[in-house]
Amino acid sequence: MGFLDFILGTTKLPQPKSERLFAIATARITLEAKLGLKPAGNAAICIKPLESSTYERTRAEVEDLLKLGSRETGTAYRLESDSYGYLWVVLTDQDFEDLVSGIHMVSRSLTDSGLGQQLLCAVFPFSNNSKVYWIFSFKLGAYYPFVPASEKPGRERDSALELRLRSVMSEELPIEKNVERWYPIWEMPL
Amino acid sequence: MVRWSADRGLQARMLLTMFLLAAVYLIFINVIMAMGVGIQGVVLIMGLFLFIQYFYSDKIALASVGARIVSESEAPELHELVGRLCAIAGLPKPRIAIVRTDIPNAFATGRSQSSSVVAVTTGLLRRLDKSELEAVLAHELSHIKNRDVAVMTIASFLSTVASVIVQNIFFLGDRRDRESGNLFAVWLVSLIVWIVSFILIRTLSRYREFSADRGSAIITGRPSALVSALMKISGTMARIPREDLRKVEGMNAFFIIPTGAIANLLSTHPPIEARIAALERLEREIL
Numbered sequence: 001m002g003f004l005d006f007i008l009g010t011t012k013l014p015q016p017k018s019e020r021l022f023a024i025a026t027a028r029i030t031l032e033a034k035l036g037l038k039p040a041g042n043a044a045i046c047i048k049p050l051e052s053s054t055y056e057r058t059r060a061e062v063e064d065l066l067k068l069g070s071r072e073t074g075t076a077y078r079l080e081s082d083s084y085g086y087l088w089v090v091l092t093d094q095d096f097e098d099l100v101s102g103i104h105m106v107s108r109s110l111t112d113s114g115l116g117q118q119l120l121c122a123v124f125p126f127s128n129n130s131k132v133y134w135i136f137s138f139k140l141g142a143y144y145p146f147v148p149a150s151e152k153p154g155r156e157r158d159s160a161l162e163l164r165l166r167s168v169m170s171e172e173l174p175i176e177k178n179v180e181r182w183y184p185i186w187e188m189p190l
Numbered sequence: 191m192v193r194w195s196a197d198r199g200l201q202a203r204m205l206l207t208m209f210l211l212a213a214v215y216l217i218f219i220n221v222i223m224a225m226g227v228g229i230q231g232v233v234l235i236m237g238l239f240l241f242i243q244y245f246y247s248d249k250i251a252l253a254s255v256g257a258r259i260v261s262e263s264e265a266p267e268l269h270e271l272v273g274r275l276c277a278i279a280g281l282p283k284p285r286i287a288i289v290r291t292d293i294p295n296a297f298a299t300g301r302s303q304s305s306s307v308v309a310v311t312t313g314l315l316r317r318l319d320k321s322e323l324e325a326v327l328a329h330e331l332s333h334i335k336n337r338d339v340a341v342m343t344i345a346s347f348l349s350t351v352a353s354v355i356v357q358n359i360f361f362l363g364d365r366r367d368r369e370s371g372n373l374f375a376v377w378l379v380s381l382i383v384w385i386v387s388f389i390l391i392r393t394l395s396r397y398r399e400f401s402a403d404r405g406s407a408i409i410t411g412r413p414s415a416l417v418s419a420l421m422k423i424s425g426t427m428a429r430i431p432r433e434d435l436r437k438v439e440g441m442n443a444f445f446i447i448p449t450g451a452i453a454n455l456l457s458t459h460p461p462i463e464a465r466i467a468a469l470e471r472l473e474r475e476i477l
Contacts, residue, residue, distance in 0.1 A: 046436075048436075082436075084434075086436055120435065135435075155432060157430070157432065159418070160414070160427075163417055163418055164418075164473075167414060167469070167473045167474070168470075170470060171474065179426060180430070181431075182430050183431050183433065183435035183438055184433075185435050185436065186434055
């Protein structure tokens with residue numbers, strides 16, 4: 001945001017920063033070696049839908065791409081809507097790098113069609129005893145950890161573990177510095 | 191695993207601070223003497239205060255915050271925790287005090303390892319879980335182990351004397367001094383001494399906090415416990431949101447708020463952030 005924008009109050013939504021998405025592919029090794037966290041075998045990208053023909057056309061395009069991809073790399077996919085009306089593209093693949101490039105491919109094709117603003121986040125679940133989510137915000141261009149302490153009543157998160165994840169991973173992953181932006185996502189379809 | 195070793199950096203800094211403070215005060219006393227102010231009296235009173243401060247600093251510190259020494263039967267868990275940490279750190283077990291206030295805090299006082307007191311507030315006990323409390327106690331024990339409490343006590347006493355002189359200068363000296371302008375010179379020198387000693391003490395104080403954090407991480411083996419304790423105390427933990435991303439996405443405003451320079455300027459806890467960053471580096475070393 002430029003100085004004039006700041007003074008005049010004009011706002012532009014930031015363009016997605018998806019290059020940093022790939023950092024998780026190498027960080028995964030450290031996650032497993034130091035914390036025993038293994039990739040859960042799936043990943044997802046969450047899209048805020050638009051009521052427009054562009055969106056419908058792009059959605060069809062993305063689905064075609066995924067169909068093609070699944071033939072090549074064996075990445076399975078499914079599309080799901082959640083209670084907020086957001087679209088989730090869930091990919092399943094035991095090869096973690098295929099998952100990351102699959103997520104990147106979807107984000108690229110949406111950005112190319114001018115729907116970059118609609119990208120909410122990508123989610124990479126890991127697990128050992130507890131389930132750990134690394135959420136990549138396309139707008140922040142950064143990851144942050146999300147560890148639900150219990151999915152049900154209190155919707156508590158394990159902030160201590162999240163902060164520990166940050167301290168262990170801060171050299172390998174671009175992690176959002178401002179913890180006030182570490183918004184959780186409850187009841188994900190993965 | 192990082193082993194406990196004498197913190198040479200801290201020792202060197204404590205020596206240097208004391209040396210520089212001594213030099214500053216020698217100059218200070220010489221200047222006052224040259225001005226002909228009743229120096230013998232001032233030195234005598236200063237000496238008496240220093241003596242009291244040194245030998246009663248723990249009692250003064252405890253009394254000033256309303257801390258109460260608790261026995262083993264009154265706070266068995268706290269005693270148990272401290273006892274175990276002392277065994278690891280190779281320290282005699284200090285006395286333990288509790289302060290009745292909701293502000294989360296802890297401090298160590300005492301002029302030697304054997305006469306130390308570790309005090310915690312009820313607000314701290316209420317907020318922290320066991321491993322976080324352990325980390326904070328280990329931090330305080332590290333202060334005792336590093337023997338930096340006595341140095342700070344003496345250093346801040348001298349600074350206090352300078353500040354008292356700066357504020358009460360016009361009650362000192364006789365009319366001749368007042369008229370000759372000598373008194374103004376003394377005031378100016380006192381002010382400079384006050385400022386210089388203040389800066390020296392602040393610098394040392396910050397460094398000894400880093401040292402104690404490091405000590406805590408080594409005693410407990412869990413830097414992350416101290417990180418989360420610091421975050422709880424500073425309120426960072428409470429700033430991690432609980433509201434769903436999809437809910438706030440509708441507002442969209444939070445992505446546009448300018449961060450960086452302005453936010454840093456307004457943020458109230460740069461030292462905590464720096465301490466956390468240091469602990470995070472340590473965490474990666476230990477792992």
